[in-house]
Amino acid sequence: MNKNKKVSFISQLQRNTVALISLVVAISSFVYNSWRNDESELNRNQRFASFEILLKLNELQQLVFHRIYDPHLKEKGNPRMGWAHIITITDLSQVLPTPLPEESQNLLNVWNANWSNLAIDEQSSKAVLDEIDNLRKINVTLLKQLK
Secondary structure, three states, X not given: OOOOOOOOHHHHHHHOHHHXXXXXXXXXXXXXXXXXXXXXXXXXXXXXHHHHHHHHHHHHHHHHHHHHHOOOOOOOOOXXXXXXXXXXXXXXXXXXXXXHHHHHHHHHHHHHHHHHHOOOOHHHHHHHHHHHHHHHHHHHHHHHHOO
């Protein structure tokens, strides 16, 4: 065989088919795994934020119940403590898809308008409790949709 003879592109392709297929499989596997890891991380973050929001909603609801039914227990029914729960809920909802950020803002607005009258005005406590229930339902729906 002549050493100076040039090997054609087609013959090189035929001889290296297995290597090229292996390269394509390796690159596509890498791309898929990277995409899957990103999706899994997003789901983990959303799941964690959703569970934390549920916990904070329950703590807020408990605070409202103490304020309504046990107003003499000032430390358990202090509505100013609700602000910490509201702020945490609002912050955590920012990593979640719509409508959670908007609904958490609605909860903040309802709380802002009604927190000082929880023990004396039934409409105030009802408005806050209704908004807590609404946000809880939306959050649970989101959790069910996560894969």
